[in-house]
Amino acid sequence: MNTFTRTVAASLLATALHVAHAAPPVDPARIAAATVDGTHVVTADGVRLYVKDWGPKTGPVVTFSHGWPLNSDSWESQMLFLAGQGYRVVAHDRRGHGRSSQPWDGNDMDHYADDLAAVITALDLHDVTLVGFSTGGGEVARYIGRHGTGRVKKAVLVSAVPPLMLQTPDNPGGLPIAVFDGIRAAQLANRAQLYRDIPSGPFYGFNRPGAEVSQGLIDSWWAQGMQGGHKNTYDSIAAFSATDFREDLERFDIPTLVIHGDVDQIVPIDASGRASAALIPGAELRVYPGAPHGLTDTHKDRVNQDLLDFLRK
Numbered sequence: 001m002n003t004f005t006r007t008v009a010a011s012l013l014a015t016a017l018h019v020a021h022a023a024p025p026v027d028p029a030r031i032a033a034a035t036v037d038g039t040h041v042v043t044a045d046g047v048r049l050y051v052k053d054w055g056p057k058t059g060p061v062v063t064f065s066h067g068w069p070l071n072s073d074s075w076e077s078q079m080l081f082l083a084g085q086g087y088r089v090v091a092h093d094r095r096g097h098g099r100s101s102q103p104w105d106g107n108d109m110d111h112y113a114d115d116l117a118a119v120i121t122a123l124d125l126h127d128v129t130l131v132g133f134s135t136g137g138g139e140v141a142r143y144i145g146r147h148g149t150g151r152v153k154k155a156v157l158v159s160a161v162p163p164l165m166l167q168t169p170d171n172p173g174g175l176p177i178a179v180f181d182g183i184r185a186a187q188l189a190n191r192a193q194l195y196r197d198i199p200s201g202p203f204y205g206f207n208r209p210g211a212e213v214s215q216g217l218i219d220s221w222w223a224q225g226m227q228g229g230h231k232n233t234y235d236s237i238a239a240f241s242a243t244d245f246r247e248d249l250e251r252f253d254i255p256t257l258v259i260h261g262d263v264d265q266i267v268p269i270d271a272s273g274r275a276s277a278a279l280i281p282g283a284e285l286r287v288y289p290g291a292p293h294g295l296t297d298t299h300k301d302r303v304n305q306d307l308l309d310f311l312r313k
Helices: 003-021 028-032 072-084 109-122 135-147 177-203 215-227 230-242 246-250 273-279 300-312
Strands: 035-037 040-042 048-054 061-065 088-092 128-133 152-158 256-261 284-288
Touching: 028 109, 040 109, 048 072, 048 109, 061 072, 061 109, 061 135, 072 088, 072 128, 072 215, 072 300, 088 109, 109 135, 109 230, 128 135, 128 300, 135 152, 135 230, 135 246, 152 300, 177 215, 177 230, 246 273, 256 273, 256 300, 273 284, 284 300
Parallel strands: 061 088, 061 128, 128 152, 152 256, 256 284
Antiparallel strands: 035 040, 040 048, 048 088
């Protein structure tokens, strides 16, 4: 496939995502129909979302949306730290990931955002600071685009995929569709090996000269990824790569912090963190020199402190 054909295909893919997989327009009654069942929130379409709800129930609320193909365990360092500082910290496993249901359909950003809304509504959370990492940053952006900021106080995007990862005619700085085709092909060929290769290489920057490799982090990443559904995590590649969040970002009307590493090999900073900060009115951009994509683990002490400082402002 030549460059022109790939560009056209990329545009068609982005369009097709919204036509074929997008959730219906927001129906407040459907969001309000979500119920709490033990450690799960059950959505109107029957998806069971596993939820962690840590810290004092009277504390200021912070929600965490995780990256692909992980689950809420990936936020445990930040959640434990902030809960110890008096915050109520809430994180759910995205549909099709972790301990949540694995529905065949609905593995797209609109459904992800509506599921976050269901968790917030079912737990009756208010004045929430939304924190999203990588794909979770897209979830946060689409939540604000679809549901507004009536329950939201602040937002934080960490190594996040917005505004648009995919290279298109009006987004020339994005990544070519061949990159995501490669991830899809590798997942179909040997998902277990792909989920070893990503954390042992670019995700944590372990492929860089002089890197101190942590086998524990690699094993944890693999275990979280393999707990997700094959179909769900496969569909999610299109969701995080081809969803256009530019209009969502322009609807942000709350204080927003953008954190990104300047050697991120998964979501390069120029087309993501810097571009998002430029689109969000009044956003604060904090660049971590030498930090990889998975900086919530490699630079967790700095992330924790930056989050706490931002929450206290």
